[in-house]
Amino acid sequence: MSSLALDGGTPVRSGKPLLVETDVFEDEELQALLAVALKKKLRRAEAALDYERALADWFGAKHAIAVSNGTTALHIALAAFGIGPGDEVIVTPYTFIASDSCVMEQNAVPIFADVDPRYLTLDPADVERKITRRTKAIIPVSIMGTPVDLDPIMELARKHNLWVVEDCAQSPGATYKGKKVGTIGHVGTFSTISGKITSTGEGGFVITNDDDLYDKMWGYMDFARKRSLGAASKYHWGLPCTNYRITNMQAAIGIEQVKKMDRLIAKRNENARYLTERLKDVPGIETPQEPPWGERVYYYYAIRIRPEILGTDMLNFAVALAAEGIYDLGYLSTTRWIIPQHLQPLFLTKSGYGKTKCPFECPLYDGHVEYGPGLCPVAEQACEETFWLTSAHPLLEPGDLDDIATAVEKVATAFVAKKAAGTPIAYATAEHRAKLGPG
Numbered sequence: 235m236s237s238l239a240l241d242g243g244t245p246v247r248s249g250k251p252l253l254v255e256t257d258v259f260e261d262e263e264l265q266a267l268l269a270v271a272l273k274k275k276l277r278r279a280e281a282a283l284d285y286e287r288a289l290a291d292w293f294g295a296k297h298a299i300a301v302s303n304g305t306t307a308l309h310i311a312l313a314a315f316g317i318g319p320g321d322e323v324i325v326t327p328y329t330f331i332a333s334d335s336c337v338m339e340q341n342a343v344p345i346f347a348d349v350d351p352r353y354l355t356l357d358p359a360d361v362e363r364k365i366t367r368r369t370k371a372i373i374p375v376s377i378m379g380t381p382v383d384l385d386p387i388m389e390l391a392r393k394h395n396l397w398v399v400e401d402c403a404q405s406p407g408a409t410y411k412g413k414k415v416g417t418i419g420h421v422g423t424f425s426t427i428s429g430k431i432t433s434t435g436e437g438g439f440v441i442t443n444d445d446d447l448y449d450k451m452w453g454y455m456d457f458a459r460k461r462s463l464g465a466a467s468k469y470h471w472g473l474p475c476t477n478y479r480i481t482n483m484q485a486a487i488g489i490e491q492v493k494k495m496d497r498l499i500a501k502r503n504e505n506a507r508y509l510t511e512r513l514k515d516v517p518g519i520e521t522p523q524e525p526p527w528g529e530r531v532y533y534y535y536a537i538r539i540r541p542e543i544l545g546t547d548m549l550n551f552a553v554a555l556a557a558e559g560i561y562d563l564g565y566l567s568t569t570r571w572i573i574p575q576h577l578q579p580l581f582l583t584k585s586g587y588g589k590t591k592c593p594f595e596c597p598l599y600d601g602h603v604e605y606g607p608g609l610c611p612v613a614e615q616a617c618e619e620t621f622w623l624t625s626a627h628p629l630l631e632p633g634d635l636d637d638i639a640t641a642v643e644k645v646a647t648a649f650v651a652k653k654a655a656g657t658p659i660a661y662a663t664a665e666h667r668a669k670l671g672p673g
């Protein structure tokens with residue numbers, strides 16, 4: 235194997251950066267966008283209704299509501315559940331911040347449960363330990379496309395009368411025991427920001443089979459208007475109001491994306507399985523796990539680094555891969571993005587809106603919460619070792635995948651050899667470390 239690029243060798247790849255967030259925007263999307271533009275109806279209207287019908291049909295759900303993004307999708311679900319000040323919601327530390335910070339939008343308190351070490355999804359046993367009389371809901375997240383073990387979570391929900399919103403921003407099409415994720419909890423939420431499995435640039439949606447939750451979420455999406463009253467509901471502002479509407483332009487693109495969803499998912503899965511085949515025997519790394527309870531999809535392809543075999547942490551690994559031309563250091567914080575969410579400054583300092591410590595320290599909250607290291611040890615360890623290597627982007631070409639696999643193999647093999655020779659591996663600089671943020 236040739237020398238590492240960092241040691242003066244030839245990089246595996248030079249020139250063309252790998253795709254991460256490029257939209258799959260083809261002629262169909264362009265024509266759909268033109269059609270709504272020519273009708274001069276850019277705001278939420280018929281195209282949004284058609285998009286919602288297409289989404290509901292694709293998931294086999296009764297209802298779908300398109301919203302401005304995946305974060306607002308989570309918010310309207312919690313609002314419709316009636317979550318409020320003094321309540322607790324059980325969340326996961328191994329996710330994007332929105333899955334947890336959404337709880338604060340309702341002035342409720344996020345309580346972190348740990349994750350399963352193999353799949354990095356909520357561990358039902360720890361969820362159970364975290365339930366109190368204040369708990370009102372659970373937010374399982376099918377991270378990177380891996381379904382959560384939902385039966386035990388739904389069982390806990392039934393037993394303790396809790397709501398469940400599945401955050402499926404990264405996992406449309408994944409299944410749990412044959413059912414699509416998002417259709418098992420009371421509500422499923424999704425994101426269609428660029429780079430997700432389907433994209434409308436910005437956007438998100440909820441799905442539900444519950445008529446009452448549908449009406450409530452619809453209201454929270456659109457100034458607390460009553461869906462059933464149509465235009466006449468213009469002045470029925472009986473609830474806290476906000477505006478999370480999507481535009482007709484995004485919806486028109488979304489309809490075309492739904493038509494392609496099966497193809498986009500299949501291509502991502504094919505890319506990921508190709509990488510796994512190429513990487514499965516590389517020393518010092520573990521390829522992604524497929525859970526026994528369902529079929530995952532591949533939003534992102536993450537590998538687990540084994541520092542004790544490689545003789546280094548993932549930051550040196552990232553810097554070496556970047557020099558080989560297959561990793562963009564602009565995404566460096568994603569190697570630890572995964573700062574476990576309970577260690578984000580927001581929670582450590584218990585920062586609330588308006589310079590308060592509400593909801594964490596608030597007259598309406600009779601519990602006590604502290605966030606800090608040791609709260610979720612499995613997630614904390616996973617964040618040190620789980621490396622978000624590449625998007626499984628459907629437009630990646632075979633040559634791109636080969637470059638990724640060749641570079642990973644080259645770096646891992648070189649690191650193992652350096653470790654055996656007792657050569658220190660110290661490519662990451664203080665500047666690189668600073669980019670990772672606190673922790």
Ligand SMILES: Cc1ncc(COP(=O)(O)O)c(C=O)c1O
Pocket residue numbers: 303304305306329330332333375377401403404424425426427437438
């Ligand atoms: C797991 C998860 N939840 C929620 C969100 C929020 O979605 P959005 O960015 O559309 O608000 C994202 C991603 O962006 C996500 O990855």
